[in-house]
Amino acid sequence: MSETPGIVVMGASGRMGQMLVREVQAHPRMRLVGAVERPGHDWIGQDLGTAMNGPATGLRVTDDPLEAIAHAQGVIDFTTPETTVELSTLTAQARAVHVIGTTGLSDADIEKLDAAARHAVIVRAGNMSLGVNLLTQLTRQVAAALDADFDIEVVEAHHRHKVDAPSGTALMLGEAAAAGRGLDFREAYVAARDGITGARAPGTIGFSAIRGGDIVGEHDVIFAGAGERIVLRHVASDRAIFARGALKAALWGQDRMPGHYSMLDVLGL
Ligand SMILES: NC(=O)c1ccc[n+]([C@@H]2O[C@H](COP(=O)([O-])OP(=O)(O)OC[C@H]3O[C@@H](n4cnc5c(N)ncnc54)[C@H](O)[C@@H]3O)[C@@H](O)[C@H]2O)c1
Ligand SMILES: O=C(O)C1=N[C@H](C(=O)O)CCC1
Numbered sequence: 001m002s003e004t005p006g007i008v009v010m011g012a013s014g015r016m017g018q019m020l021v022r023e024v025q026a027h028p029r030m031r032l033v034g035a036v037e038r039p040g041h042d043w044i045g046q047d048l049g050t051a052m053n054g055p056a057t058g059l060r061v062t063d064d065p066l067e068a069i070a071h072a073q074g075v076i077d078f079t080t081p082e083t084t085v086e087l088s089t090l091t092a093q094a095r096a097v098h099v100i101g102t103t104g105l106s107d108a109d110i111e112k113l114d115a116a117a118r119h120a121v122i123v124r125a126g127n128m129s130l131g132v133n134l135l136t137q138l139t140r141q142v143a144a145a146l147d148a149d150f151d152i153e154v155v156e157a158h159h160r161h162k163v164d165a166p167s168g169t170a171l172m173l174g175e176a177a178a179a180g181r182g183l184d185f186r187e188a189y190v191a192a193r194d195g196i197t198g199a200r201a202p203g204t205i206g207f208s209a210i211r212g213g214d215i216v217g218e219h220d221v222i223f224a225g226a227g228e229r230i231v232l233r234h235v236a237s238d239r240a241i242f243a244r245g246a247l248k249a250a251l252w253g254q255d256r257m258p259g260h261y262s263m264l265d266v267l268g269l
Pocket of ligand 2: 103126127158159162166167168169170216217
């Protein structure tokens with residue numbers, strides 16, 4: 001294992017991309033060796049530091065992931081499902097650890113990631129923060145402890161630019177609740193209610209999404225019974241929590257066998 005693995009940040013100009021660039025640059029045991037953006041983006045060919053309105057870094061932003069990954073040990077990828085799936089074959093060929101924060105992946109996308117993970121390490125989570133991963137474990141425990149008289153609802157809120165719903169975090173929490181209660185997640189899942197919906201079906205897990213302003217990410221798991229209600233809540237106020245989790249995953253993955261891992265593996269939860 002390299003003492004200071006070379007890291008590529010995909011989607012370097014994005015909300016998470018810029019946060020990741022700063023965190024990797026500040027990390028004592030990592031080197032930033034590449035920054036990738038989509039073809040046609042304004043930043044392509046520019047010095048990364050200058051593009052971020054700071055001092056020059058000597059690293060040019062590229063639209064060629066293959067070139068960027070060639071000398072990297074880790075790739076941190078918070079982009080789009082299409083980009084993430086395409087990238088997974090390149091990271092697998094390069095045997096680089098692929099840390100995936102991208103959400104909105106379909107089942108078919110995840111199957112493709114599983115195939116890539118036969119050759120290299122993938123660490124993927126809809127939320128890379130310690131707090132949310134701990135909350136998934138608490139959610140599972142509470143769901144297991146309460147009987148079916150407590151209805152389970154997941155409510156999430158994010159900024160106005162978010163393109164997928166329910167959030168990756170909400171899905172993680174819902175899956176944990178389903179596992180705790182012994183439900184089939186797909187059968188339990190109810191994501192939209194509008195009009196005359198009829199009374200709440202027993203054994204379901206409902207999802208509601210709020211989008212607005214600059215909300216970083218808020219999640220409530222509600223267990224609503226007769227006469228009482230338990231609410232498990234996580235509030236993110238700084239995207240750095242996601243970036244730091246991703247860096248931890250990139251380091252953790254360096255001496256692992258190929259496989260498709262989660263943040264629970266990284267954090268030992
Ligand atoms: N897992 C987590 O902890 C976590 C936390 C925050 C965000 N996310 C997810 O990360 C993703 C990105 O979120 P964001 O808010 O940073 O979005 P964003 O739109 O600000 O950033 C995405 C970046 O990816 C770039 N991109 C798109 N296609 C590309 C390609 N082919 N090659 C290289 N770059 C490409 C875009 O140009 C953009 O700069 C979303 O799916 C979001 O849900 C996950
Ligand atoms: O800003 C986003 O987009 C976020 N996406 C993740 C999700 O879908 O849960 C994590 C929180 C922020």
